[in-house]
Amino acid sequence: GQQLNQSPQSMFIQEGEDVSMNCTSSSIFNTWLWYKQDPGEGPVLLIALYKAGELTSNGRLTAQFGITRKDSFLNISASIPSDVGIYFCAGRGSYSGAGSYQLTFGKGTKLSVIP
Amino acid sequence: DGGITQSPKYLFRKEGQNVTLSCEQNLNHDAMYWYRQDPGQGLRLIYYSQIVNDFQKGDIAEGYSVSREKKESFPLTVTSAQKNPTAFYLCASITTDTEAFFGQGTRLTVV
Numbered sequence: 001g002q003q004l005n006q007s008p009q010s011m012f013i014q015e016g017e018d019v020s021m022n023c024t025s026s027s028i029f030n031t032w033l034w035y036k037q038d039p040g041e042g043p044v045l046l047i048a049l050y051k052a053g054e055l056t057s058n059g060r061l062t063a064q065f066g067i068t069r070k071d072s073f074l075n076i077s078a079s080i081p082s083d084v085g086i087y088f089c090a091g092r093g094s095y096s097g098a099g100s101y102q103l104t105f106g107k108g109t110k111l112s113v114i115p
Numbered sequence: 116d117g118g119i120t121q122s123p124k125y126l127f128r129k130e131g132q133n134v135t136l137s138c139e140q141n142l143n144h145d146a147m148y149w150y151r152q153d154p155g156q157g158l159r160l161i162y163y164s165q166i167v168n169d170f171q172k173g174d175i176a177e178g179y180s181v182s183r184e185k186k187e188s189f190p191l192t193v194t195s196a197q198k199n200p201t202a203f204y205l206c207a208s209i210t211t212d213t214e215a216f217f218g219q220g221t222r223l224t225v226v
Contacts, residue, residue, distance in 0.1 A: 033214050042121075042205055042217035088158070090215070103215055107157035 003027075006089050006106030013079055014114050021087060021109040022073040029091030032065050032072040033103070037086045046087075047074070079113050086110050117142045121206050121218035127226050128193065128200060136191045136221045138206035144213070147189035150205040151175060152220075158205065164189055193223060201225050 006023045013019055023032070031050055035043035047058050049065035049072060056063055062075045072091075076083055089106040119140040128134045138147065146165045150158040160173030164183040178197025183189050189208075193200045203222050209215040 031214075035217075040203075040220070040222070042207075042220045044217070045214050048214050103209065105158045110155065 004089060004091060004104050004106040006109055008109055009107070010110040010112070012112045012114060015079060015081060017079055019076040019079055019083070019111060020073060021089075022071060023089035023091070023106045024071040025091055025104070026070070027091075027093065028069040029093055029104075030069070031092035032063070033090040033092070034061075034063050034072070034074045035088040035090065037088065037108075039085065043086075043088055076111075079111075081113050081115055084111055084113050119206060119208050119216050119218045121204075121221050123221060124219065126221055126223045128223060129226060131195045133192055133194050134223065136193070136204055136206075136223070138189045138191065138218055139187055140189075140208045140216075141187060142208055142210075142213075142216060143186070144208035144210040144216075145186070146209045147183070148207045148209070148215070149173075149179070149181065149189070149191045150207065152203040152205060154203075161191065161204075 004023050004025050033048050034046045036046050037043040047056050047063040052069050053067050054065040060077045086108040088108045090103045092103055122137045148163040149161040151161055159175050161179050162170055162173055162181040164170035167183055167186050170181050170183050180192045201224050203220050205220050206218040207215045
């Protein structure tokens with residue numbers, strides 16, 4: 001099946017620092033999604049990307065859909081303590097048909113912020 | 116408000132007991148999923164359903180069962196055959212032109 005490699009697995013950063021994480025795939029995706037999971041909660045969607053090359057921001061978060069459609073990155077600027085959590089990338093292969101329901105998830109990046 | 120609801124939030128199971136986790140959505144989404152998450156780990160797919168009365172095994176289906184009698188509901192039963200059921204269980208739903216939405220999760224503990 002499709003595989004997503006998400007890196008790094010974990011990061012410890014100082015409050016105020018910028019963070020970068022990425023996902024790469026052996027297959028092409030038509031949609032890239034980034035989720036954040038707070039401890040003990042379900043993942044919440046942060047950013048959705050639909051077009052190769054697309055760069056989208058949501059506050060301090062910026063994500064890009066790689067031009068090859070096989071990768072995506074997420075940047076967080078000026079980190080704060082509430083950024084702590086696990087960040088997941090997910091790729092979606094098709095726009096229509098049964099394949100459009102299939103999401104492939106990365107294994108997550110666990111972010112710790114030191115005040 | 117539209118959303119996806121899991122219950123209960125916490126569940127305790129005795130050895131050899133079957134337990135059922137509830138997942139309900141009012142988003143009119145076609146597809147629903149169950150994932151298992153172990154501490155510090157990613158999401159592993161247990162079962163999914165793309166249409167009522169049909170479902171497919173995911174990567175770790177052994178010891179679990181599901182039903183999809185209504186579009187809104189996709190309950191997961193953790194059977195006594197699942198030898199290591201302690202985990203965080205997440206339900207999600209999706210349709211063709213939306214992102215996946217997750218429930219709040221159920222933490223299952225064997226006592």
